[in-house]
Amino acid sequence: MADDLSLFFLPDSSDESSNSSILFFQNLIEEAELQDTGTSNRRRYIECQREVGHETLMADYFVEDPKCNEDIFRHRFRMSKRLFLKIVSDVEANDSWFQEAIDARSRKGFTPLQKVTWAIKQLATGSTPDENDEYLHMAERTSRECLEYFCDTVCKIYAPEFLRRPTSHDMTLLYEAHEEKHHLPRMFGSLDCTHFVWRMCPTEYRGQYMRGDHRYPIVMLESVASQDLWLWHAFCGPPGSQNDINVLQQSPLFLTERNGTAPKCLVYVNNHLYKRGYLLVSYSKYYPPLWQVECLE
Template sequence: MSASRSLLQRELDDSSSDDDDYLILSVAQIVETYSNAKGRHGGSVPGHKVIYRDREGGHERMFQDYLADDPTYGPHLFHRRYRMTRELFLYIMNVVESHDDYFVQKRSAANVLGLIFFPKVTAIFRMLTYGVPADATDEYIRIDESTAVESLRRFIAAVVDIFEDEYLRYPNEADTARLLALGEKNGFPGMLGSIDCMH
Protein backbone atom coordinates (compact mmCIF):
# COMPACT_ATOMS: atom_id res chain seq x y z
CA MET A 1 0.00 0.00 0.00
CA SER A 2 2.86 2.40 0.73
CA ALA A 3 3.94 2.29 -2.91
CA SER A 4 0.43 3.20 -4.08
CA ARG A 5 0.24 6.03 -1.56
CA SER A 6 3.59 7.42 -2.66
CA LEU A 7 2.44 7.28 -6.30
CA LEU A 8 -0.77 9.08 -5.36
CA GLN A 9 1.17 11.67 -3.37
CA ARG A 10 3.56 12.27 -6.30
CA GLU A 11 0.55 12.67 -8.58
CA LEU A 12 -1.03 15.16 -6.19
CA ASP A 13 2.20 17.15 -5.98
CA ASP A 14 2.57 17.27 -9.78
CA SER A 15 -1.08 17.77 -10.73
CA SER A 16 -2.40 21.18 -11.71
CA SER A 17 -6.05 20.19 -12.11
CA ASP A 18 -8.53 20.48 -9.25
CA ASP A 19 -10.61 17.67 -10.80
CA ASP A 20 -7.56 15.39 -10.90
CA ASP A 21 -6.80 16.25 -7.27
CA TYR A 22 -10.36 15.39 -6.25
CA LEU A 23 -10.28 12.05 -8.06
CA ILE A 24 -6.86 11.14 -6.67
CA LEU A 25 -7.88 12.18 -3.15
CA SER A 26 -11.04 10.05 -3.44
CA VAL A 27 -9.01 6.98 -4.42
CA ALA A 28 -6.46 7.74 -1.69
CA GLN A 29 -9.26 7.99 0.89
CA ILE A 30 -10.73 4.66 -0.21
CA VAL A 31 -7.32 2.98 0.04
CA GLU A 32 -6.61 4.52 3.44
CA THR A 33 -10.07 3.79 4.85
CA TYR A 34 -9.98 0.13 3.91
CA SER A 35 -6.31 -0.25 4.85
CA ASN A 36 -7.09 1.03 8.34
CA ALA A 37 -9.93 -1.49 8.62
CA LYS A 38 -7.41 -4.34 8.39
CA GLY A 39 -7.44 -6.58 11.40
CA ARG A 40 -10.93 -5.62 12.54
CA HIS A 41 -12.72 -8.27 10.51
CA GLY A 42 -13.38 -11.80 11.67
CA GLY A 43 -14.62 -13.77 14.60
CA SER A 44 -17.98 -14.13 16.25
CA VAL A 45 -19.94 -11.08 17.29
CA PRO A 46 -22.06 -11.57 20.42
CA GLY A 47 -25.74 -10.99 19.68
CA HIS A 48 -25.19 -11.01 15.92
CA LYS A 49 -28.24 -12.21 14.02
CA VAL A 50 -27.51 -14.48 11.07
CA ILE A 51 -29.58 -13.58 8.00
CA TYR A 52 -30.43 -16.34 5.56
CA ARG A 53 -29.53 -14.75 2.23
CA ASP A 54 -30.00 -17.72 -0.16
CA ARG A 55 -26.49 -17.12 -1.51
CA GLU A 56 -26.65 -20.09 -3.87
CA GLY A 57 -29.89 -18.89 -5.47
CA GLY A 58 -28.55 -15.35 -5.62
CA HIS A 59 -25.37 -16.52 -7.30
CA GLU A 60 -27.32 -18.56 -9.87
CA ARG A 61 -29.42 -15.49 -10.73
CA MET A 62 -26.34 -13.28 -11.01
CA PHE A 63 -24.57 -15.86 -13.16
CA GLN A 64 -27.58 -16.06 -15.50
CA ASP A 65 -27.86 -12.27 -15.57
CA TYR A 66 -24.26 -11.64 -16.69
CA LEU A 67 -21.98 -14.66 -17.18
CA ALA A 68 -24.10 -17.39 -18.80
CA ASP A 69 -23.63 -18.25 -22.49
CA ASP A 70 -26.94 -16.51 -23.22
CA PRO A 71 -27.11 -13.93 -20.39
CA THR A 72 -30.23 -11.98 -19.45
CA TYR A 73 -28.24 -8.74 -19.77
CA GLY A 74 -26.04 -8.82 -22.87
CA PRO A 75 -22.62 -7.27 -23.54
CA HIS A 76 -23.94 -3.72 -23.91
CA LEU A 77 -25.63 -3.73 -20.50
CA PHE A 78 -22.68 -5.56 -18.93
CA HIS A 79 -20.35 -2.82 -20.17
CA ARG A 80 -22.73 -0.11 -19.01
CA ARG A 81 -23.10 -1.54 -15.51
CA TYR A 82 -19.51 -2.70 -14.89
CA ARG A 83 -17.83 0.06 -16.95
CA MET A 84 -15.74 -2.53 -18.83
CA THR A 85 -16.12 -5.44 -21.20
CA ARG A 86 -17.00 -8.86 -19.87
CA GLU A 87 -13.63 -10.20 -21.07
CA LEU A 88 -11.68 -7.54 -19.13
CA PHE A 89 -13.85 -8.13 -16.06
CA LEU A 90 -13.19 -11.89 -16.18
CA TYR A 91 -9.45 -11.30 -16.69
CA ILE A 92 -9.23 -9.03 -13.63
CA MET A 93 -11.38 -11.43 -11.62
CA ASN A 94 -9.19 -14.43 -12.50
CA VAL A 95 -5.82 -12.78 -11.82
CA VAL A 96 -6.98 -11.33 -8.49
CA GLU A 97 -8.48 -14.69 -7.45
CA SER A 98 -5.22 -16.49 -8.23
CA HIS A 99 -3.24 -13.78 -6.38
CA ASP A 100 -5.18 -13.82 -3.09
CA ASP A 101 -6.82 -17.01 -1.79
CA TYR A 102 -9.32 -14.90 0.17
CA PHE A 103 -11.31 -14.83 -3.07
CA VAL A 104 -11.22 -18.60 -3.58
CA GLN A 105 -14.40 -20.39 -2.45
CA LYS A 106 -13.80 -22.38 0.75
CA ARG A 107 -15.77 -24.07 3.50
CA SER A 108 -16.11 -22.39 6.88
CA ALA A 109 -15.37 -24.00 10.24
CA ALA A 110 -19.09 -24.90 10.33
CA ASN A 111 -18.65 -26.73 6.97
CA VAL A 112 -20.72 -24.08 5.16
CA LEU A 113 -19.59 -23.37 1.60
CA GLY A 114 -18.47 -19.76 1.32
CA LEU A 115 -18.96 -17.23 -1.43
CA ILE A 116 -17.36 -17.51 -4.81
CA PHE A 117 -15.53 -14.47 -6.15
CA PHE A 118 -18.15 -13.24 -8.64
CA PRO A 119 -20.55 -11.77 -6.03
CA LYS A 120 -17.64 -10.25 -4.11
CA VAL A 121 -16.14 -8.60 -7.18
CA THR A 122 -19.59 -7.41 -8.29
CA ALA A 123 -20.06 -5.70 -4.92
CA ILE A 124 -16.58 -4.19 -5.26
CA PHE A 125 -17.27 -2.76 -8.71
CA ARG A 126 -20.67 -1.39 -7.64
CA MET A 127 -19.01 0.42 -4.74
CA LEU A 128 -16.16 1.76 -6.88
CA THR A 129 -18.22 2.56 -9.98
CA TYR A 130 -21.32 4.06 -8.39
CA GLY A 131 -20.04 5.05 -4.96
CA VAL A 132 -22.73 3.05 -3.18
CA PRO A 133 -22.19 2.11 0.46
CA ALA A 134 -21.21 -1.47 1.25
CA ASP A 135 -24.56 -2.39 2.80
CA ALA A 136 -26.45 -1.24 -0.32
CA THR A 137 -25.05 -4.19 -2.28
CA ASP A 138 -26.72 -6.78 -0.04
CA GLU A 139 -30.19 -7.02 -1.61
CA TYR A 140 -29.04 -8.16 -5.06
CA ILE A 141 -25.57 -9.52 -4.40
CA ARG A 142 -26.46 -11.24 -1.11
CA ILE A 143 -23.39 -10.42 0.96
CA ASP A 144 -23.22 -8.46 4.18
CA GLU A 145 -21.48 -5.14 4.72
CA SER A 146 -18.41 -6.53 6.49
CA THR A 147 -17.76 -9.01 3.67
CA ALA A 148 -18.15 -6.26 1.04
CA VAL A 149 -15.74 -3.97 2.91
CA GLU A 150 -13.15 -6.71 3.47
CA SER A 151 -13.46 -7.76 -0.19
CA LEU A 152 -12.89 -4.19 -1.36
CA ARG A 153 -9.86 -3.75 0.90
CA ARG A 154 -8.25 -6.97 -0.27
CA PHE A 155 -9.17 -6.34 -3.91
CA ILE A 156 -7.47 -2.91 -3.87
CA ALA A 157 -4.35 -4.42 -2.30
CA ALA A 158 -4.29 -7.21 -4.91
CA VAL A 159 -4.79 -4.83 -7.84
CA VAL A 160 -1.93 -2.65 -6.62
CA ASP A 161 0.33 -5.69 -6.18
CA ILE A 162 -0.52 -7.16 -9.59
CA PHE A 163 -0.82 -4.10 -11.82
CA GLU A 164 1.37 -1.46 -10.19
CA ASP A 165 4.45 -1.98 -12.37
CA GLU A 166 2.47 -1.96 -15.61
CA TYR A 167 -0.36 0.51 -15.06
CA LEU A 168 0.02 2.39 -11.76
CA ARG A 169 3.15 4.30 -12.75
CA TYR A 170 4.19 7.39 -14.68
CA PRO A 171 4.31 6.89 -18.46
CA ASN A 172 7.71 6.20 -20.01
CA GLU A 173 8.91 7.34 -23.45
CA ALA A 174 7.31 4.37 -25.24
CA ASP A 175 3.96 5.03 -23.50
CA THR A 176 4.11 8.71 -24.43
CA ALA A 177 4.90 7.95 -28.07
CA ARG A 178 2.08 5.38 -28.26
CA LEU A 179 -0.44 7.77 -26.69
CA LEU A 180 0.58 10.66 -28.97
CA ALA A 181 0.29 8.39 -32.04
CA LEU A 182 -3.12 7.17 -30.90
CA GLY A 183 -4.31 10.75 -30.34
CA GLU A 184 -3.06 11.84 -33.77
CA LYS A 185 -4.75 8.86 -35.43
CA ASN A 186 -8.04 9.92 -33.83
CA GLY A 187 -7.68 13.56 -34.94
CA PHE A 188 -6.16 15.02 -31.79
CA PRO A 189 -2.46 15.64 -32.56
CA GLY A 190 -0.36 16.62 -29.56
CA MET A 191 -3.14 15.63 -27.18
CA LEU A 192 -1.77 13.95 -24.07
CA GLY A 193 -3.05 14.09 -20.52
CA SER A 194 -6.18 16.07 -21.41
CA ILE A 195 -9.16 14.01 -20.33
CA ASP A 196 -11.72 16.54 -21.62
CA CYS A 197 -9.75 17.22 -24.89
CA MET A 198 -9.78 20.95 -24.19
CA HIS A 199 -6.05 21.57 -23.58
Protein backbone atom coordinates in the same frame (compact mmCIF):
# COMPACT_ATOMS: atom_id res chain seq x y z
CA MET B 1 -47.04 -0.75 39.07
CA ALA B 2 -46.52 -2.07 42.57
CA ASP B 3 -46.98 -5.62 41.32
CA ASP B 4 -44.26 -5.13 38.68
CA LEU B 5 -41.80 -3.69 41.17
CA SER B 6 -42.35 -6.48 43.64
CA LEU B 7 -40.86 -8.96 41.20
CA PHE B 8 -37.42 -7.41 41.58
CA PHE B 9 -37.22 -7.83 45.39
CA LEU B 10 -35.71 -10.94 46.87
CA PRO B 11 -38.12 -13.13 48.87
CA ASP B 12 -37.77 -13.16 52.61
CA SER B 13 -35.02 -15.62 53.48
CA SER B 14 -36.76 -16.49 56.72
CA ASP B 15 -39.77 -17.83 54.82
CA GLU B 16 -38.14 -19.63 51.90
CA SER B 17 -35.18 -21.90 51.54
CA SER B 18 -32.20 -21.44 49.24
CA ASN B 19 -33.78 -23.70 46.63
CA SER B 20 -36.78 -21.47 46.36
CA SER B 21 -34.45 -18.49 45.87
CA ILE B 22 -32.80 -20.23 42.94
CA LEU B 23 -36.17 -21.01 41.42
CA PHE B 24 -37.17 -17.37 41.86
CA PHE B 25 -34.22 -16.13 39.82
CA GLN B 26 -34.80 -18.79 37.15
CA ASN B 27 -38.39 -17.71 36.77
CA LEU B 28 -37.30 -14.08 36.61
CA ILE B 29 -34.84 -14.83 33.78
CA GLU B 30 -37.46 -16.80 31.85
CA GLU B 31 -39.96 -13.95 32.12
CA ALA B 32 -37.33 -11.48 30.90
CA GLU B 33 -36.61 -13.66 27.87
CA LEU B 34 -40.32 -13.90 27.04
CA GLN B 35 -40.71 -10.14 27.32
CA ASP B 36 -37.61 -9.40 25.21
CA THR B 37 -38.49 -6.82 22.53
CA GLY B 38 -35.44 -7.43 20.35
CA THR B 39 -33.13 -4.92 22.07
CA SER B 40 -30.75 -7.62 23.31
CA ASN B 41 -27.05 -7.27 22.53
CA ARG B 42 -26.87 -10.90 21.49
CA ARG B 43 -25.82 -11.29 17.84
CA ARG B 44 -28.58 -12.44 15.53
CA TYR B 45 -27.68 -15.05 12.95
CA ILE B 46 -29.02 -14.55 9.43
CA GLU B 47 -28.69 -17.34 6.91
CA CYS B 48 -27.08 -16.06 3.67
CA GLN B 49 -28.14 -18.02 0.61
CA ARG B 50 -24.82 -17.69 -1.20
CA GLU B 51 -25.64 -20.26 -3.86
CA VAL B 52 -28.82 -18.40 -4.80
CA GLY B 53 -26.89 -15.15 -5.16
CA HIS B 54 -24.31 -16.78 -7.42
CA GLU B 55 -26.96 -18.41 -9.62
CA THR B 56 -28.82 -15.10 -9.98
CA LEU B 57 -25.63 -13.29 -10.92
CA MET B 58 -24.73 -15.91 -13.52
CA ALA B 59 -28.23 -15.84 -15.04
CA ASP B 60 -28.16 -12.05 -15.32
CA TYR B 61 -24.75 -11.57 -16.94
CA PHE B 62 -22.51 -14.60 -17.46
CA VAL B 63 -24.46 -17.48 -19.02
CA GLU B 64 -24.62 -18.17 -22.75
CA ASP B 65 -27.89 -16.28 -23.14
CA PRO B 66 -27.86 -13.75 -20.25
CA LYS B 67 -30.75 -11.63 -19.11
CA CYS B 68 -28.73 -8.40 -19.53
CA ASN B 69 -26.71 -7.74 -22.69
CA GLU B 70 -23.25 -6.20 -23.04
CA ASP B 71 -24.54 -2.60 -23.12
CA ILE B 72 -26.41 -3.00 -19.83
CA PHE B 73 -23.35 -4.66 -18.27
CA ARG B 74 -21.12 -1.75 -19.32
CA HIS B 75 -23.63 0.76 -17.96
CA ARG B 76 -23.88 -0.95 -14.56
CA PHE B 77 -20.25 -1.95 -14.09
CA ARG B 78 -18.59 0.96 -15.97
CA MET B 79 -16.46 -1.49 -17.97
CA SER B 80 -16.73 -4.22 -20.57
CA LYS B 81 -17.48 -7.81 -19.60
CA ARG B 82 -14.15 -8.96 -21.04
CA LEU B 83 -12.21 -6.54 -18.82
CA PHE B 84 -14.30 -7.52 -15.80
CA LEU B 85 -13.59 -11.22 -16.25
CA LYS B 86 -9.88 -10.51 -16.64
CA ILE B 87 -9.86 -8.61 -13.34
CA VAL B 88 -11.70 -11.48 -11.64
CA SER B 89 -9.13 -13.96 -12.95
CA ASP B 90 -6.17 -11.78 -11.89
CA VAL B 91 -7.33 -11.09 -8.34
CA GLU B 92 -8.27 -14.73 -7.82
CA ALA B 93 -4.81 -15.85 -8.93
CA ASN B 94 -2.97 -13.31 -6.77
CA ASP B 95 -4.98 -13.28 -3.53
CA SER B 96 -6.25 -16.39 -1.78
CA TRP B 97 -9.03 -14.39 -0.10
CA PHE B 98 -10.91 -14.21 -3.43
CA GLN B 99 -10.66 -17.95 -4.01
CA GLU B 100 -13.72 -20.01 -3.21
CA ALA B 101 -13.25 -21.89 0.06
CA ILE B 102 -15.12 -24.07 2.53
CA ASP B 103 -16.20 -22.58 5.85
CA ALA B 104 -16.31 -24.25 9.29
CA ARG B 105 -19.72 -25.77 8.54
CA SER B 106 -18.44 -27.44 5.33
CA ARG B 107 -20.38 -24.99 3.18
CA LYS B 108 -19.00 -23.21 0.14
CA GLY B 109 -18.20 -19.55 0.62
CA PHE B 110 -18.81 -16.70 -1.80
CA THR B 111 -17.43 -17.16 -5.29
CA PRO B 112 -14.76 -14.82 -6.75
CA LEU B 113 -17.43 -13.53 -9.13
CA GLN B 114 -19.65 -12.41 -6.24
CA LYS B 115 -16.82 -10.76 -4.31
CA VAL B 116 -15.43 -8.82 -7.26
CA THR B 117 -18.91 -7.87 -8.46
CA TRP B 118 -19.85 -6.21 -5.20
CA ALA B 119 -16.45 -4.49 -4.83
CA ILE B 120 -16.71 -2.96 -8.30
CA LYS B 121 -20.35 -2.03 -7.72
CA GLN B 122 -19.36 -0.01 -4.65
CA LEU B 123 -16.57 1.73 -6.55
CA ALA B 124 -18.55 2.35 -9.75
CA THR B 125 -21.86 3.54 -8.29
CA GLY B 126 -21.01 4.55 -4.72
CA SER B 127 -23.42 1.98 -3.30
CA THR B 128 -23.57 1.30 0.42
CA PRO B 129 -22.22 -2.08 1.61
CA ASP B 130 -25.66 -3.44 2.49
CA GLU B 131 -27.55 -2.11 -0.52
CA ASN B 132 -27.53 -5.34 -2.54
CA ASP B 133 -27.84 -7.76 0.34
CA GLU B 134 -31.04 -9.21 -1.10
CA TYR B 135 -29.41 -9.64 -4.53
CA LEU B 136 -25.98 -11.13 -3.77
CA HIS B 137 -26.95 -12.36 -0.27
CA MET B 138 -23.81 -10.82 1.20
CA ALA B 139 -23.68 -9.24 4.64
CA GLU B 140 -22.45 -5.69 5.21
CA ARG B 141 -19.23 -6.78 6.91
CA THR B 142 -18.30 -9.11 4.06
CA SER B 143 -19.05 -6.34 1.56
CA ARG B 144 -16.64 -4.00 3.30
CA GLU B 145 -13.97 -6.71 3.33
CA CYS B 146 -14.52 -7.26 -0.41
CA LEU B 147 -13.86 -3.60 -1.11
CA GLU B 148 -10.76 -3.42 1.09
CA TYR B 149 -9.15 -6.60 -0.24
CA PHE B 150 -10.07 -5.70 -3.82
CA CYS B 151 -8.42 -2.26 -3.68
CA ASP B 152 -5.26 -3.66 -2.09
CA THR B 153 -5.01 -6.50 -4.58
CA VAL B 154 -5.65 -4.33 -7.64
CA CYS B 155 -2.96 -1.86 -6.58
CA LYS B 156 -0.52 -4.71 -5.99
CA ILE B 157 -1.20 -6.27 -9.39
CA TYR B 158 -1.55 -3.27 -11.69
CA ALA B 159 0.50 -0.54 -9.99
CA PRO B 160 3.83 -1.46 -11.67
CA GLU B 161 2.19 -1.14 -15.09
CA PHE B 162 -0.41 1.58 -14.77
CA LEU B 163 0.22 3.74 -11.67
CA ARG B 164 3.34 5.36 -13.09
CA ARG B 165 4.52 8.14 -15.36
CA PRO B 166 4.88 7.27 -19.07
CA THR B 167 8.31 6.39 -20.40
CA SER B 168 9.78 7.36 -23.77
CA HIS B 169 8.43 4.15 -25.26
CA ASP B 170 4.97 4.89 -23.83
CA MET B 171 5.08 8.41 -25.25
CA THR B 172 5.86 7.06 -28.72
CA LEU B 173 2.91 4.68 -28.52
CA LEU B 174 0.64 7.48 -27.30
CA TYR B 175 1.71 9.75 -30.16
CA GLU B 176 1.03 7.05 -32.74
CA ALA B 177 -2.35 6.12 -31.28
CA HIS B 178 -3.64 9.70 -31.04
CA GLU B 179 -2.37 10.61 -34.48
CA GLU B 180 -4.09 7.59 -35.99
CA LYS B 181 -7.36 8.09 -34.13
CA HIS B 182 -7.63 11.89 -33.80
CA HIS B 183 -5.23 13.05 -36.55
CA LEU B 184 -3.37 15.22 -34.05
CA PRO B 185 0.39 14.65 -34.23
CA ARG B 186 2.42 14.62 -31.01
CA MET B 187 -0.61 14.79 -28.69
CA PHE B 188 0.05 12.57 -25.67
CA GLY B 189 -3.19 12.88 -23.70
CA SER B 190 -6.47 14.59 -22.96
CA LEU B 191 -6.56 16.83 -19.89
CA ASP B 192 -9.76 17.60 -18.04
CA CYS B 193 -11.21 18.21 -14.57
CA THR B 194 -14.22 16.55 -13.03
CA HIS B 195 -16.19 17.26 -9.86
CA PHE B 196 -17.06 14.91 -6.99
CA VAL B 197 -19.82 15.67 -4.51
CA TRP B 198 -18.66 16.01 -0.88
CA ARG B 199 -21.95 15.62 0.98
CA MET B 200 -20.34 15.31 4.42
CA CYS B 201 -18.23 18.44 4.05
CA PRO B 202 -17.67 20.20 7.42
CA THR B 203 -19.50 23.48 7.82
CA GLU B 204 -16.32 25.55 8.10
CA TYR B 205 -15.15 24.32 4.67
CA ARG B 206 -18.39 24.67 2.74
CA GLY B 207 -17.62 28.18 1.53
CA GLN B 208 -14.51 27.26 -0.44
CA TYR B 209 -15.94 23.97 -1.75
CA MET B 210 -19.24 25.40 -3.06
CA ARG B 211 -20.06 26.63 -6.55
CA GLY B 212 -23.13 28.31 -7.91
CA ASP B 213 -23.81 25.53 -10.43
CA HIS B 214 -23.68 22.74 -7.82
CA ARG B 215 -26.04 22.06 -4.96
CA TYR B 216 -23.49 20.37 -2.69
CA PRO B 217 -19.82 21.04 -1.89
CA ILE B 218 -17.53 19.48 -4.49
CA VAL B 219 -13.91 18.37 -4.79
CA MET B 220 -12.11 18.61 -8.12
CA LEU B 221 -10.06 15.88 -9.81
CA GLU B 222 -7.65 16.71 -12.62
CA SER B 223 -6.59 13.76 -14.75
CA VAL B 224 -4.91 12.92 -18.05
CA ALA B 225 -6.26 9.98 -20.03
CA SER B 226 -4.96 8.17 -23.08
CA GLN B 227 -7.07 6.71 -25.88
CA ASP B 228 -7.36 3.39 -24.02
CA LEU B 229 -8.41 5.06 -20.73
CA TRP B 230 -5.00 4.87 -19.11
CA LEU B 231 -5.18 7.58 -16.42
CA TRP B 232 -1.47 8.15 -15.89
CA HIS B 233 -1.95 11.45 -14.06
CA ALA B 234 -4.45 12.26 -11.31
CA PHE B 235 -4.48 15.28 -9.00
CA CYS B 236 -7.36 15.34 -6.52
CA GLY B 237 -8.26 17.69 -3.70
CA PRO B 238 -8.58 21.33 -4.86
CA PRO B 239 -11.71 23.13 -3.62
CA GLY B 240 -14.62 23.11 -6.00
CA SER B 241 -14.84 26.91 -6.05
CA GLN B 242 -11.74 27.01 -8.27
CA ASN B 243 -11.78 26.77 -12.04
CA ASP B 244 -9.76 24.41 -14.22
CA ILE B 245 -6.87 26.77 -14.86
CA ASN B 246 -6.37 27.35 -11.12
CA VAL B 247 -6.18 23.58 -10.59
CA LEU B 248 -3.68 23.29 -13.44
CA GLN B 249 -1.39 25.83 -11.79
CA GLN B 250 -1.30 23.77 -8.58
CA SER B 251 -0.98 20.27 -10.02
CA PRO B 252 2.33 18.37 -10.32
CA LEU B 253 1.59 17.54 -13.97
CA PHE B 254 4.48 19.56 -15.36
CA LEU B 255 6.90 18.80 -12.55
CA THR B 256 8.94 16.45 -14.74
CA GLU B 257 9.29 19.19 -17.38
CA ARG B 258 10.54 21.63 -14.78
CA ASN B 259 13.23 19.31 -13.44
CA GLY B 260 14.19 18.07 -16.91
CA THR B 261 13.23 14.40 -16.49
CA ALA B 262 10.32 14.30 -18.94
CA PRO B 263 10.71 12.23 -22.14
CA LYS B 264 11.70 14.35 -25.11
CA CYS B 265 10.08 14.17 -28.50
CA LEU B 266 10.45 16.84 -31.18
CA VAL B 267 7.33 18.30 -32.77
CA TYR B 268 6.83 21.14 -35.30
CA VAL B 269 3.86 23.46 -34.92
CA ASN B 270 3.50 26.43 -37.27
CA ASN B 271 7.13 25.99 -38.33
CA HIS B 272 8.26 26.16 -34.72
CA LEU B 273 10.21 23.35 -33.08
CA TYR B 274 9.05 22.12 -29.66
CA LYS B 275 10.87 19.56 -27.54
CA ARG B 276 7.75 18.13 -25.93
CA GLY B 277 4.31 17.04 -27.03
CA TYR B 278 1.10 18.69 -25.93
CA LEU B 279 -2.11 17.94 -24.07
CA LEU B 280 -5.55 18.37 -25.54
CA VAL B 281 -7.92 20.43 -23.37
CA SER B 282 -11.44 21.72 -23.80
CA TYR B 283 -11.42 25.41 -24.75
CA SER B 284 -13.32 27.78 -22.47
CA LYS B 285 -13.13 31.36 -21.27
CA TYR B 286 -10.73 30.27 -18.52
CA TYR B 287 -8.12 28.96 -20.97
CA PRO B 288 -5.67 30.89 -23.12
CA PRO B 289 -5.09 29.45 -26.61
CA LEU B 290 -4.12 25.79 -26.54
CA TRP B 291 -0.61 26.13 -27.98
CA GLN B 292 0.38 28.83 -25.48
CA VAL B 293 -0.57 26.73 -22.46
CA GLU B 294 0.25 23.16 -23.36
CA CYS B 295 3.26 23.21 -25.67
CA LEU B 296 6.40 22.81 -23.61
CA GLU B 297 9.71 23.94 -24.98
